[in-house]
Amino acid sequence: MRVSDPKILGGLAKLDVELRPRTSLAELTSLGIGGTTDLLRIKKHESIPCLLRLLDDGGTPHKFLGGGSNLLVGDGELPWVILQLVAPEPDIVLEGNLAHVDAAADLGHTVTFCAKNDLGGMEGLIGVPGTVGGALRMNAGAYGMQIGTYVREVKVYRAADRRLETLRGHQISFEYRHTSFAPDDMMLSVTLELPSNPFKEILKGIRICNEKRRSSQPLGQKSAGCIFKNPPGASAGRMIDELGLKGHSVGDARVSDRHANFFVNAGRASAKDMLALIADVREHVQKAFGVELENEVVVWNA
Numbered sequence: 001m002r003v004s005d006p007k008i009l010g011g012l013a014k015l016d017v018e019l020r021p022r023t024s025l026a027e028l029t030s031l032g033i034g035g036t037t038d039l040l041r042i043k044k045h046e047s048i049p050c051l052l053r054l055l056d057d058g059g060t061p062h063k064f065l066g067g068g069s070n071l072l073v074g075d076g077e078l079p080w081v082i083l084q085l086v087a088p089e090p091d092i093v094l095e096g097n098l099a100h101v102d103a104a105a106d107l108g109h110t111v112t113f114c115a116k117n118d119l120g121g122m123e124g125l126i127g128v129p130g131t132v133g134g135a136l137r138m139n140a141g142a143y144g145m146q147i148g149t150y151v152r153e154v155k156v157y158r159a160a161d162r163r164l165e166t167l168r169g170h171q172i173s174f175e176y177r178h179t180s181f182a183p184d185d186m187m188l189s190v191t192l193e194l195p196s197n198p199f200k201e202i203l204k205g206i207r208i209c210n211e212k213r214r215s216s217q218p219l220g221q222k223s224a225g226c227i228f229k230n231p232p233g234a235s236a237g238r239m240i241d242e243l244g245l246k247g248h249s250v251g252d253a254r255v256s257d258r259h260a261n262f263f264v265n266a267g268r269a270s271a272k273d274m275l276a277l278i279a280d281v282r283e284h285v286q287k288a289f290g291v292e293l294e295n296e297v298v299v300w301n302a
């Protein structure tokens with residue numbers, strides 16, 4: 001979709017929003033899949049209410065993009081514009097045990113920056129690609145920890161009320177790969193309260209998690225992490241593996257040989273290929289185990 005309304009185009013410079021026309025979402029997502037649309041890069045949180053009002057008044061549909069690492073975007077010309085925050089400098093400010101982090105900050109950078117300042121707790125998230133905002137929305141977790149545990153405060157833009165709001169940690173529920181944020185809430189920044197631990201100790205934990213991840217996940221390949229959530233008490237990866245579906249493919253969309261719940265783009269996979277593979281594997285699992293796997297990957301299909 002093109003931003004063509006003169007009122008919107010005229011407002012962008014004043015709001016410090018950069019327009020990147022005809023951007024390929026394949027280049028902004030870790031799966032390397034997705035069509036094209038106009039991208040609006042937001043440099044000031046304060047601009048958001050005004051920008052969103054302009055877009056809504058001009059009838060321009062939009063979606064908020066984080067780091068694009070848990071996302072499958074449709075092919076071709078996309079029917080919405082994409083909004084993305086640009087991380088400020090610095091994107092993390094420490095205050096005792098508190099880390100004030102911009103939602104656009106890189107998650108891995110946040111984990112290591114806090115660790116170097118003797119703040120731990122997030123070792124399990126090392127190696128998880130994406131932004132802090134994306135991790136928050138999904139309550140990213142691994143190796144027995146989840147980011148929600150450390151959230152003290154979150155600043156969001158609430159599209160439903162068209163305003164910026166600060167939520168205390170106890171006002172948000174963080175569950176397995178799920179939070180109580182509304183689908184159109186836009187994460188802006190978070191304050192994490194992290195346990196003190198000497199860097200050397202945190203580094204040991206980081207190395208262990210890195211090693212586990214390297215040995216079990218296809219890190220060098222284009223993927224969106226796990227495609228399905230684990231059903232209660234079971235492992236989607238193990239079920240798919242037991243069915244012999246590693247290497248199963250539709251076009252260049254392929255079930256990883258390393259971890260069966262990772263589907264990789266082995267070349268020039270389209271969203272259509274990946275969606276067909278997801279549907280096919282879900283059907284195999286449903287038939288064999290009587291379990292309907294739920295997507296973990298977020299799908300934006302036109």
Ligand code: EPU
Nearest residue numbers: 142143144216225226228229230235237238241258259260
């Ligand atoms: N397994 C297999 N074959 C496979 C994959 C896994 O037999 O192809 C078996 C493993 O041997 C293990 C069990 O299944 O006994 C669980 O596997 P793993 O430890 O890899 O964990 P997982 O449940 O598949 C979850 C998260 C990952 C996270 C890891 C580590 C979900 C959907 N996935 O994977 O998160 O990194 O635990 O904590 O909850 C993600 O969210 O995108 C993600 C990758």
